[in-house]
């Protein structure tokens with residue numbers, strides 16, 4: 001038995017997304033059924049819909065920035081009740097037994113966590129994400145959205161928010177630390193807000209000064225254009241941490257030269273092509289080049305609570321479902337300030 005819900009699906013790498021219906025499983029003992037209210041559009045959705053990160057099994061319903069309200073709970077559910085405001089991010093399951101799952105870092109599950117979409121669920125069926133009216137998820141992978149956050153601005157926090165919060169938290173961004181954020185897009189604008197709220201001195205490194213006013217309003221202390229070569233001279237050896245949100249190949253050596261001794265450049269953007277760097281860029285100042293994916297469930301909840309406490313939602317443009325394909329083109333053209341969010345009632 002299952003429930004049929006409306007959704008928007010990708011059916012081929014080069015075809016636009018189209019309205020469809022999908023089946024959601026019955027609510028099991030530990031499951032929560034969520035009526036989805038808003039779903040953010042993440043760049044990963046586009047990569048998956050278009051098979052850019054390897055072949056996708058079609059049809060697929062993407063979306064892993066899900067915010068909604070609990071509509072039904074299973075008999076053994078203890079964490080949530082009907083009517084609760086909740087979210088789902090990039091994972092809907094993991095093995096629960098490995099050292100990383102036991103440590104609350106399910107994103108590193110040795111058996112591989114179950115992705116919210118384009119994954120294989122425990123029952124062997126393909127997972128489908130947030131561009132749909134409802135989703136059924138194990139309560140352990142459901143996040144509570146605090147009252148201080150509206151559901152529409154909370155949705156992008158479930159991927160974009162945690163993707164930048166986790167490295168900022170891990171590498172101790174805070175008072176006395178100089179943090180640079182490369183790229184002021186969906187990820188970058190949240191990195192600026194969160195790093196500022198954590199107490200760090202924040203610099204935006206963007207291609208041009210086009211979004212400077214926004215960057216300063218969102219919490220940046222300084223804003224530099226990377227198209228200006230003097231930027232790299234002015235800022236040499238100055239940052240403790242650089243968070244690179246750009247999903248394109250960049251000159252890593254140039255960015256590494258901006259780090260102080262023991263500084264870290266962490267990539268959260270995922271370019272399709274390999275990156276390269278000179279070892280000298282690292283070893284002369286004991287610098288690190290790192291990567292970071294999303295965060296664990298506990299850290300994601302911590303991020304949501306932090307954002308609510310500091311009044312940090314995403315800057316969004318809410319769209320109806322029939323504008324998803326247009327929104328994809330605008331994301332690719334960097335023509336969004338700063339995240340599209342689908343009003344799921346328009347499905």
Ligand SMILES: [Zn+2]
Pocket residue numbers: 042043044045064159160
């Ligand atoms: Zn994402």
Ligand SMILES: [Zn+2]
Pocket residue numbers: 094095096097098099100101102108109110111112
């Ligand atoms: Zn595991």
